[in-house]
Amino acid sequence: MYGCLYTSLSEEGAKAEYSKYLEKANINVDRAKPKDLVKIKVDIDPVMDLTNIKKSLISPGSPFLTGNESEDLENCRVLADTIRDQGFAGIIAPSAALEGEKNLIIYIDGPAGKINLDESGTRKQLEL
Secondary structure (H helix, E strand, C coil): CCEEEEEECCHHHHHHHHHHHHHHCCCCHHHCCCCEEEEEEEEECCEEECCCCCCCCCCCCCHHHHCCCHHHHHHHHHHHHHHHHCCCCEEEEECCCCCCCEEEEEEECCCCCCEEEEEEEEEEECCC
């Protein structure tokens, strides 16, 4: 087991990911607690970009990357373990919630020596 911070690279992507979470958790949007949308500056190295055909370990179009079945999620976990074992501190992956969007998954194991996060000062209520 390990911890991670799951982020989106755009506001639209963040909204889609949160909507997907609410749907999966069977929570009506009107009954969801208010959330803030926060922009952060990230300094992390190295990062595996699964959306870049020249740098990715697998085809960016691999169906399991954006699949929602248990087998898809397990394949993503295995791939993340492989990437982490190669020393990567983060992964850029295609969003399963909104086609064309990207997520940055930041892995934090103990002291976050390879990671620097800074809130950019931009904070607003997340509206779906």
